[in-house]
Amino acid sequence: MRAPDTNEILLQVEGVSLAFGGVKALRDVSFDIRKGEIRAIIGPNGAGKTSMLNVINGFYHPNHGAITFKGRTRAQMQPFEASRGGIARTFQNVALFKGMSALDNIMAGRTLKMRRGLLWQMLRYGPALAEEIEHRHRVEEIIDFLEIEAIRKVPVARLPYGLQKRVELGRALAMEPDLLLLDEPMAGMNLEEKEDMSRFIIDVNNHYGTTIALIEHDMAVVMDLSHRVAVLDHGVKIADGTPDEVKENQAVIDAYLGVAH
């Protein structure tokens, strides 16, 4: 894949360490994400990949280190502050609002963009209705883009897994994020669904210019999609570079295949 033209750094992680009691999930991890790129974070199970995402969007607070996002450095923040700043994410095991339709789930992603207060919403007239319709337009564009028109009114609990993942991506896209974190977007999918999802990820990156950080176990997908790959193992970053560089890296091969001691 062609790398983005700019080298402007959107997110910089510096010396982040995170421990749960005696378990050290992350040890002094540093890397950066450039504006407009697709950045993969890979590693064997338990390497600390999801913890890393949770640190980035404020769900975990690191014990050490700092994170600079869009030029602002902070040690910790709350999840809703991260979303306000323009970080969206999807989850490893789908975290949709099960009782709501696909449409409502994606509409919920527009929450931060909607301004009308309680009284206006209660009347649902004039400006409130206009706002609702305006956001519905934006959401319908996303629905169109993800090709889920047919299921927009279906409660998400009834949808198959692959479609749920797509709705979840839609909800994250509805936030119009600057940085999109995808936690194993293809886990549990068949080949066809994986291809669809890859296409959407590339399109999101090309079309909306969204910077994407993704965690994925399927190496073929990772190597094809991403511009740069960071490899974690036991909470330590062992490699960082283009897919080709990482593929040749001895530490990475050892981490994945094991090594005789």
Place this chain on the structure above:
Amino acid sequence: MLYREAGQFKTTYAEDMAIFPIRQDRIALGILLGIAFVGVPLLATFHIWPFNSEYLLWAILLPFLILALAAIGVNILVGYCGQISLGSGAFMAIGAYSAYKLGTGVHIPLAWFGFAISIPPLPVLPSILLGGLMAAIAGILFGIPSLRIKGLYLAVATLAAQFFFDWVFLRVPWFTNYAPSGSVNAPRLDFFGLAVNTPIERYLLCLIFITVFAVLAKNLVRGNLGRQWMAIRDMDIAAELIGIRPLYAKLTAFAVSSFIIGVAGALWAFVYLGSWEPLAFSIDRSLQLLFMVIIGGLGSIMGSFVGAAFILILPIMLNLIPTQLGVPLSTETITHLEFIIFGSLICYLLIKEPHGFARLISIGKEKLRLWPFPY
């Protein structure tokens, strides 16, 4: 075959987002409203069956309307926002007693500071609405624990509100204007110079209240705030990560819900009971309201109506049927039977359809749309 949406094309998002997007539903609703607003009062005025006596209006329709309103309030909190509350009776009481105090004049002697706050008696409508507002404030205060505790533990915390306010209204004579018996009388019902006295007038008053509140509540739950509530209910972590503040979402749910329950409480006291004691708003009332929304359908405005109808009408039917069939039963046996049948019906319903009647109705509608060709 009559219930079809084929051929009804929606060309704007506004049409698609209507409460009843299918024409047949709109017609049915129109007929229902026509019966409620015109048919019932006409029949009752001329004492035509089934309104030969005032029993149906007084003992069934009036409590049904008011409790359905309260059930809408409970449903917003429990059904839409997922915060279990056992304190609904207390919020009804707050609405009722605040409206009573405001309707009869508030006098707070502040002897220490050497002056007193006095508010002259307000008209009935502002008293009722301000009663709802007081309930909303209490709701926000007792909703604060919901930011830390969830589920059953929250239910126990709201139970504290129930017992606290039961005690307050029983033991603090200021709230009952020092009435020696603890029972208080509602002020004269007077709306903009129109006296509301007869059962028909009372029925129409409650009907107007519930129609307006049902529409406003429906607008809220299908708007942005409603989505925030449901998001908190379904998955609070994901909700937070898309920018929903749990503090705001939960406390608005408590406020709106308590406001509606408070207004229902004021109506219950002023319009239905006339004179009442704190017992009218005991824990039994809270549980009754909770059953209504569970049986009617959590997260459904229509379910609140169905649940209220079921809970109110079923005991009456159970009383009437043996008498009609000519089976002689002692009153005690009837009461026992009522409990047994009622309990087992609730168990059966909850096992068969945990989402209540509202879900059954929507499944029925879905089937009906395809009937008789289910593909």
